[in-house]
Amino acid sequence: MALIRLKSRREEFEWQAKQPDQHMMAGRSVELTAAVNLAIKEAISVSLGSRLLDLGCGDGSLLELLAPQIAQGLGVVPTVIQVNRLRETHGQLANVSFAVGAADHVDALEGTFDVIVCNSVFHYLSNADEAFAALLEMRRLLAPGGLAFVGEVASQKEIRQSHSPVTYVAFLVRNGRMRDAAYIVRQVVLAAAGCRDYVWLSPFEDLCLTQDEMTTLARHAGFTDVLISPTPRYSTRFDYQLR
Numbered sequence: 182m183a184l185i186r187l188k189s190r191r192e193e194f195e196w197q198a199k200q201p202d203q204h205m206m207a208g209r210s211v212e213l214t215a216a217v218n219l220a221i222k223e224a225i226s227v228s229l230g231s232r233l234l235d236l237g238c239g240d241g242s243l244l245e246l247l248a249p250q251i252a253q254g255l256g257v258v259p260t261v262i263q264v265n266r267l268r269e270t271h272g273q274l275a276n277v278s279f280a281v282g283a284a285d286h287v288d289a290l291e292g293t294f295d296v297i298v299c300n301s302v303f304h305y306l307s308n309a310d311e312a313f314a315a316l317l318e319m320r321r322l323l324a325p326g327g328l329a330f331v332g333e334v335a336s337q338k339e340i341r342q343s344h345s346p347v348t349y350v351a352f353l354v355r356n357g358r359m360r361d362a363a364y365i366v367r368q369v370v371l372a373a374a375g376c377r378d379y380v381w382l383s384p385f386e387d388l389c390l391t392q393d394e395m396t397t398l399a400r401h402a403g404f405t406d407v408l409i410s411p412t413p414r415y416s417t418r419f420d421y422q423l424r
Contacts, residue, residue, distance in 0.1 A: 184372045185380045186345075190305055191260060193343070193382055198263045203270050206263065207239040208301075213414075217300070218243045220413055224420065225296050225330050227251055234294040234322060236284060236315075237302035241267045244277045255289070257282035284315035292324045300332035304339075304387040309398065312390060316402035319423070329404070329423040335389045337417050343382045392419060399423050 187193045197205045207214045221243060227233060231251045235244050238256030248254060254277040258264060267279040282288060284302055297319050306312050319329045340352035346369045353362035372379035390398070396407050404423040412418035 183375060183378060184346075184369065185378055187380060187382045190382070193380075194258070194260050195262045196380060198260070198266045203266065204240050204242070206266065207242065214240065214242055216414075218246050221298060221300060221330065221332065222246060224332075224410075224422065225298065225328060227296055231295045232293060232324070234287065234289070234297045236282075236287065236297060236299040236319070237305075238267070238279070239301075241271045241277075241279065243298065243300075245271055245274060248274045248277050252276060254278070255280060255287075255294075257287055259283055285311065285318050287318060287322060289322055291321050294322050295324050295327045297323055297327070297329040298332070300330070303331065303390065304333070304335045306388045307386070308388065309390065309394065312388065312395075313398045313402060316399055316404070316423075320403040327424070330420065331395075331399075331423060332420040333412050333415065333418045334395055334421060335387055335418050336391050337389050339387060339417060345381050346379065349381075395419070395421060 185196070187196060197208065204211045204214060227247055227250050229250060232253045233244070233247060233251045235254065235256045238244060238258060241256050244254045244256050256267060256277065256279045258267065258279065259281065261281055264279045264281050271277060280288060284299065284306060299315070299319065303312055303315070306315065323329055340349060346365060350362050350365050353365065368377065368379050371377045392409055396409070399407050399421065406424040408422040410420050412420050
């Protein structure tokens with residue numbers, strides 16, 4: 182156990198997939214993941230017989246939640262290590278499968294899915310061109326009349342725990358979150374003493390898209406109906422329902 186600096190998103194995803202707690206793959210607490218999944222479930226309103234793609238499915242818990250209501254579910258993640266862990270964890274779900282892919286490339290035929298969920302993924306992309314490519318791929322995969330839910334798109338730069346501990350603690354102090362800052366300092370000290378892991382990503386870059394920028398990209402990708410709503414619990418993120 183130690184302070185661990187990861188140098189790429191791929192390293193981050195693979196490290197998460199190797200942890201004893203499968204929920205680390207979601208990149209957030211079990212409680213928050215469950216709340217996010219319920220909010221998405223309510224937003225997309227899947228019907229019996231729906232074919233669903235979870236693009237960037239994390240720990241696979243959304244697919245597990247929706248499995249009784251859908252005909253087929255596919256979870257896509259970027260590394261083989263993640264796929265193997267998901268298959269090991271959710272192998273009991275007969276109508277759910279997992280595959281390696283990317284936001285801009287999924288090995289599936291045109292019009293395969295009635296619903297596509299891509300939540301908390303776009304900030305991992307490098308630039309607006311990659312975001313546009315992802316939207317084009319979703320449009321290709323979506324059946325006529327289908328829904329693409331693109332959630333938690335950041336509209337401005339955010340400081341999160343994935344930043345270096347110095348940067349994150351300074352951010353917390355500037356915002357008056359002294360208890361949170363003290364907690365992070367304690368975790369770093371424990372990691373330095375070999376009592377636990379503390380992981381961060383460097384270099385750390387997030388893609389941000391304003392509502393106008395995201396709407397323009399979606400329309401250019403072929404979506405004609407764009408519904409925007411604030412992401413619950415996040416003041417700088419927005420959810421997009423695209424048809």
